[in-house]
Structure formats: C-alpha cells, structure tokens
Amino acid sequence: MSRTVYVNGEYLPEEEAKISIFDRAFLMADGVYEVTSVLGGKLIDFEGHAVRLQRSMTELEMVAPCTKEELLEIHRELVKLNEIEDGLIYLQVTRGSAGDRDFMFPDPETTKPTIVLFTQNKPGLANSPAVQNGLKIISIDDIRWGRRDIKTTQLLYPSMGKMAAKKAGCDDAWMIEDGFVTEGTSNNAYFIKGNKIVTRALSTDILHGITRAAVLRFAQEAQMEVEERNFTIEEAQAADEAFVTSASTFVMPVVEIDGKAIGDGAPGSKALRLREIYLDESLKAAI
Numbered sequence: 001m002s003r004t005v006y007v008n009g010e011y012l013p014e015e016e017a018k019i020s021i022f023d024r025a026f027l028m029a030d031g032v033y034e035v036t037s038v039l040g041g042k043l044i045d046f047e048g049h050a051v052r053l054q055r056s057m058t059e060l061e062m063v064a065p066c067t068k069e070e071l072l073e074i075h076r077e078l079v080k081l082n083e084i085e086d087g088l089i090y091l092q093v094t095r096g097s098a099g100d101r102d103f104m105f106p107d108p109e110t111t112k113p114t115i116v117l118f119t120q121n122k123p124g125l126a127n128s129p130a131v132q133n134g135l136k137i138i139s140i141d142d143i144r145w146g147r148r149d150i151k152t153t154q155l156l157y158p159s160m161g162k163m164a165a166k167k168a169g170c171d172d173a174w175m176i177e178d179g180f181v182t183e184g185t186s187n188n189a190y191f192i193k194g195n196k197i198v199t200r201a202l203s204t205d206i207l208h209g210i211t212r213a214a215v216l217r218f219a220q221e222a223q224m225e226v227e228e229r230n231f232t233i234e235e236a237q238a239a240d241e242a243f244v245t246s247a248s249t250f251v252m253p254v255v256e257i258d259g260k261a262i263g264d265g266a267p268g269s270k271a272l273r274l275r276e277i278y279l280d281e282s283l284k285a286a287i
C-alpha cells in the first residue's frame with residue numbers, strides 16, 4: 001500500500017513526493033533528522049526528539065520550517081493517515097535548494113528549508129525477536145566528523161559499519177576513538193558490571209540519545225548506579241552485561257563483542273529489566 005508522506009506543507013502519496021536535485025541534503029548532506037517511534041498509535045519521547053531537532057538546526061544555523069506544535073500535528077496526522085499502530089516516523093529538515101550548487105549557505109530569507117516526514121510500519125516493534133537473541137557486535141575505528149552531537153544525514157560511515165558487521169556475521173558495530181568506545185553506528189553503547197551501568201559521557205563525540213537520557217533516569221530510579229565515562233572494548237567484553245539504546249530498538253541486549261561472549265552469552269537480566277521499565281514508562285507518557 002502506498003504511504004502518505006509529508007513534503008513542505010503537503011500530504012502526498014509517496015510516488016508524488018518530489019525534492020529538487022539541488023537540495024543541499026542531496027548535494028552536501030546538509031540536513032538533520034529525527035526518528036520517533038510509535039507504539040499503540042502514540043508517539044514515544046516526542047518532546048525530546050523535537051528539542052534535539054531544534055538544537056541540531058541551531059548548531060547549523062538552519063531556520064526551523066515550522067513550530068514544535070505544527071511538528072506534533074504533522075506526526076499525528078501521518079500516524080492517522082497511514083494507520084500506524086507500531087512503527088517509526090522519519091523526519092528530515094534540510095537547508096533547502098538555492099537552485100544551484102554552491103558551498104556557501106544560501107540566504108534563509110530566500111531559500112526555505114525542506115521538510116519531509118514519512119512513516120515506517122513496524123507491527124510488533126516492541127517485541128522484536130532480536131531481544132531474545134541479543135546483538136553480536138564488532139568494533140571498528142570511529143572516523144566520523146567531530147560534531148556527532150548534531151544529528152545530520154551524513155550516514156555513510158555508520159552504513160559501512162553495519163555492512164562490515166553483516167559481512168562478519170554480526171548485527172552491528174561499536175566505534176572506537178583513541179582507544180575508547182564512542183557509540184554504536186545508530187545507538188548509544190553501555191555495559192553493566194555489578195550494579196553499575198557505564199556509558200560514555202555526553203560531548204561532541206556522540207549523539208545525545210533521547211532513549212539514553214530516559215534509560216539513565218529510570219536506571220537511577222531503580223537504584224542502579226550510573227557512571228558516565230570513557231571505556232574500552234576490553235572492559236565491555238569483561239562485563240556482566242552489555243546493551244545499546246535507540247528510539248527504534250529501545251533497550252537491546254548485546255551478547256557478543258568481537259567474538260567474545262558477554263557474561264553467559266545470553267541477554268542480561270538487568271538490560272531486559274531496563275527495557276521493560278523504559279517501555280512501560282514511555283508508553284505511559286506517550287502522546
């Protein structure tokens with residue numbers, strides 16, 4: 001069934017949606033994005049994603065195409081039009097098209113941003129079989145740019161990382177810079193030792209995950225200790241448990257890193273408990 005998508009103020013069948021070949025996201029990856037999950041027809045963590053989108057745009061001197069309230073309205077309308085019970089909403093804002101190719105940013109007075117949203121239907125999103133198996137991870141060098149806190153559409157390297165993982169018979173990759181894990185290709189990375197969760201501190205080195213913020217808050221409420229610091233692959237390999245978080249996978253256990261089983265090689269009980277708490281609390285707060 002053809003989706004209804006949103007492009008610059010219009011709801012259209014996906015076949016009719018068009019963007020200029022001069023759009024700066026196409027020519028220069030001059031775009032930012034967000035992915036918000038939908039469970040039971042409601043949006044999870046919408047506020048966090050809207051705030052981070054605004055931050056990404058501000059950092060890149062982009063002008064917002066609409067207000068947060070309008071964004072919420074568009075999200076809800078797409079959920080309704082596409083009858084999404086469980087799934088994802090992808091949102092992208094670009095600096096638009098100035099009708100030619102030029103490295104200089106166009107004047108925002110005359111070049112309007114492009115905004116696109118589309119849905120991805122994922123029945124049973126919260127009951128993925130991957131949770132039972134856990135993820136197998138490889139490590140790769142982190143050669144991305146230095147502003148990973150801005151959620152841009154420069155996703156070639158993360159895409160290559162996932163391909164490398166697949167070729168190695170694994171599910172995903174964690175990236176390493178100066179000997180320390182930064183994050184996963186599309187998620188934040190953690191290990192658990194005893195009652196302590198360790199994850200890299202926020203900086204320009206990693207994306208400030210919306211799921212990360214919620215999970216760390218719930219972990220503290222559940223009397224788990226949280227330590228935000230640099231860690232090595234070897235430390236994670238020697239941990240009791242490991243996991244990743246993202247808006248599309250929530251909390252996902254990791255069972256193997258570079259061929260070494262984590263704990264007993266099965267998804268850890270604390271990671272699974274965190275997933276349960278995250279899903280319960282997020283569903284309660286869903287809008």
Ligand code: PMP
Pocket residue numbers: 035183184185186187188206207208209210211212245246247248
């Ligand atoms: N790090 C990277 C590099 C990501 O692409 C993502 C997913 N967008 C995350 C972390 C997790 O962020 P969130 O929980 O907001 O989805």
